[in-house]
Amino acid sequence: MTELLSLEIKACIGRANPTLHVEVTRRDIQKYAVSTGQRAKKYLDGDEAPPLFHFGYSLEILPVDQLRKDGIPEDKLIPELPLKRLMAGSSDTVYHRPIRAGDKLSITRRLKDIYEKQGKSGPLIFVLTEVVVETEAGEPVLNETTSLIAR
Amino acid sequence: MLNYESINVGDLLPSREHTANIVQLFMYNAAIWNPHRIHFDHAYATEEEGYQAIVLDGPLQGDWIGQVVTDWIGEDASLVSFGYANRRVAFLGETMSAGGVVEEKDDDKKEIKVSLYLKNAEGEVTIPGHAVVRF
Numbered sequence: 001m002t003e004l005l006s007l008e009i010k011a012c013i014g015r016a017n018p019t020l021h022v023e024v025t026r027r028d029i030q031k032y033a034v035s036t037g038q039r040a041k042k043y044l045d046g047d048e049a050p051p052l053f054h055f056g057y058s059l060e061i062l063p064v065d066q067l068r069k070d071g072i073p074e075d076k077l078i079p080e081l082p083l084k085r086l087m088a089g090s091s092d093t094v095y096h097r098p099i100r101a102g103d104k105l106s107i108t109r110r111l112k113d114i115y116e117k118q119g120k121s122g123p124l125i126f127v128l129t130e131v132v133v134e135t136e137a138g139e140p141v142l143n144e145t146t147s148l149i150a151r
Numbered sequence: 152m153l154n155y156e157s158i159n160v161g162d163l164l165p166s167r168e169h170t171a172n173i174v175q176l177f178m179y180n181a182a183i184w185n186p187h188r189i190h191f192d193h194a195y196a197t198e199e200e201g202y203q204a205i206v207l208d209g210p211l212q213g214d215w216i217g218q219v220v221t222d223w224i225g226e227d228a229s230l231v232s233f234g235y236a237n238r239r240v241a242f243l244g245e246t247m248s249a250g251g252v253v254e255e256k257d258d259d260k261k262e263i264k265v266s267l268y269l270k271n272a273e274g275e276v277t278i279p280g281h282a283v284v285r286f
Contacts, residue, residue: 028182035179035182036215040222050214051217056182090237091234095230
């Protein structure tokens with residue numbers, strides 16, 4: 001099997017984005033809850049956030065003229081890969097406690113691994129990232145591992 | 152009230168249907184700050200990227216299967232872990248059904264593992280998932 005991943009790409013494993021600091025507002029939770037069709041009162045009232053609420057902190061807020069043609073911001077954590085067709089893979093989260101209105105959170109996203117595999121219709125590159133969410137006081141909130149697949 | 156003892160492997164979790172309209176999808180992408188054009192720009196999604204219609208966000212579908220669990224446990228248990236995978240694309244206007252089944256019971260930890268799915272009208276799973284809850 002040919003080696004697709006250069007040493008330069010592999011050297012990126014382990015690097016992280018600057019930690020994001022956010023204050024969770026009740027209104028942010030309510031918007032998320034209504035738009036996803038939640039039924040639980042604690043979510044609709046914005047007391048507590050639904051399990052995937054933190055996904056809303058993953059996309060960088062950039063000026064419109066800095067977005068790509070498809071609308072999304074460049075993902076600076078992931079190096080340029082030799083395979084260009086990117087697909088969202090999976091998301092797995094371990095929860096320590098729910099996110100609540102008023103929380104002050106620190107969110108760090110790290111490049112956990114990049115590896116290649118031979119798929120049925122050609123080579124695939126798997127990119128794993130890990131998001132760690134904790135309170136400013138250092139209390140663990142959740143850890144999410146996501147995968148992206150390039151082919 | 153849901154209690155650990157009364158739950159059996161093979162039990163079905165209450166299922167629910169979701170049909171996102173363009174307003175809901177707009178609100179969702181605004182709420183999560185997602186400017187990806189395939190989720191709101193029909194001409195771009197179909198002409199530039201070759202999709203048949205506006206594409207539903209994977210994490211929105213992931214949330215729908217998460218709700219199968221959170222609506223099932225209410226305040227009677229807590230969520231330990233939850234995961235989903237993007238298996239197939241789904242489009243605006245499709246009616247998706249979310250459900251799940253109890254897979255395992257761990258009596259020592261009082262934890263229950265469930266598998267979850269989101270299916271389209273053809274019965275194809277677009278988003279499979281799994282969760283562990285603790286009583």
